[in-house]
Amino acid sequence: xxxxxxxxxxxxxxxxxKHHSSSKLIFKVEKSMIKTAFYNLIFLILIETIAxxxxxxxxxxxxxxxxxxxxxxxxxxxxxxxxxxxxxxxRHVFSCxxxxxxxxxxxxxxxxxxxxxxxxxxxxxxxxxxxxxxxIIVGSYAGNCCGxxxxxxxxxxxxxxxxxGAMTSVMTLxxxxxxxxxxxxxxxxxxxxGLIIMIYQEEISKKxxxxxxxxxxxxFITVNFIITLxxxxxxxFGPRSFxxx
Numbered sequence: 001x002x003x004x005x006x007x008x009x010x011x012x013x014x015x016x017x018k019h020h021s022s023s024k025l026i027f028k029v030e031k032s033m034i035k036t037a038f039y040n041l042i043f044l045i046l047i048e049t050i051a052x053x054x055x056x057x058x059x060x061x062x063x064x065x066x067x068x069x070x071x072x073x074x075x076x077x078x079x080x081x082x083x084x085x086x087x088x089x090x091r092h093v094f095s096c097x098x099x100x101x102x103x104x105x106x107x108x109x110x111x112x113x114x115x116x117x118x119x120x121x122x123x124x125x126x127x128x129x130x131x132x133x134x135x136i137i138v139g140s141y142a143g144n145c146c147g148x149x150x151x152x153x154x155x156x157x158x159x160x161x162x163x164x165g166a167m168t169s170v171m172t173l174x175x176x177x178x179x180x181x182x183x184x185x186x187x188x189x190x191x192x193x194g195l196i197i198m199i200y201q202e203e204i205s206k207k208x209x210x211x212x213x214x215x216x217x218x219x220f221i222t223v224n225f226i227i228t229l230x231x232x233x234x235x236x237f238g239p240r241s242f243x244x245x
Contacts, residue, residue: 029089036217037082043221044074044228051229056236066236068178069120072185073235076113077228080106080138083192085215087142090204098202099150103143105195107157109188111135115165116184118231120177123241124170130234131162134227173243 048070056062087102094102115131122130135158143150172180 033082033086033089036085036220037078039217040081040221040224041074041078044077044224047225047229048074048232051232055233059236062236066121069117069181069235070232072113072181073117073231074228075185076110076117076188077224077231079189079192080110080113081220081224083109083195084138084142085220086196086199087145088215090199094145094199096146096149098199099143099146100153101198102145102195103139103150103152103154104157105191106142107135107139107154108161109191110138111158111161112165112168113161113185113188114231115162115167116169116181117165118235119166119169120173120181121235121240121244122238123243124166125241126234126238127166127169128163130231131165132159133162134231135159135162170241170243 052062056066059066083106087106111131111134113131114134115127117127118130119127136155137158139154139158139161140151141154143152143154168180168184169177
């Protein structure tokens, strides 16, 4: 990261050299994003495996009840967190319109995906609660790059996404929910990819000088560890709707 920051601090360079340095910086940041997503995915899979052998091994029918949805929990955490990583890498360059779009997209995607997955194992109330809390916090944090408007967009999208995710799970509980979940997660992933492309095309590529303000790897993975493990224990040991017996 020191090389990236040195290149980003080249404020007194000639315009051509500055543009060249910015292009190199963008390439390094995008490459670092992919590596961070990969490390994060491997780490969370390892944590879930350890948690299974440490806490869940003796639970009857664990894989049929929870294992399938825990896979998508890890995927949801990775794709939403890496979107946050990418946004905060360039958080100083966003216009109000882009910032509001960021808050809305991240709030909806995080709230909906968490509500969908937790709702599939615990029902409408706990799924909605988990989705709303995660969606509002993550959406407002992502949207604060443009001030209060982005924060409000993130909060509203998180509220709506959390409710809709859990509602979708309950409504399709007896109608191919296990097939519907991966389709919805692919849709969320497509939206996140679209957001990343939009950020690059509308903001980053037009800037003559780009600065990096991302996350260190250890704090980033630690936050994902806490969120993933907390939601895992909620799904396995949390309250359930009577629909789940």
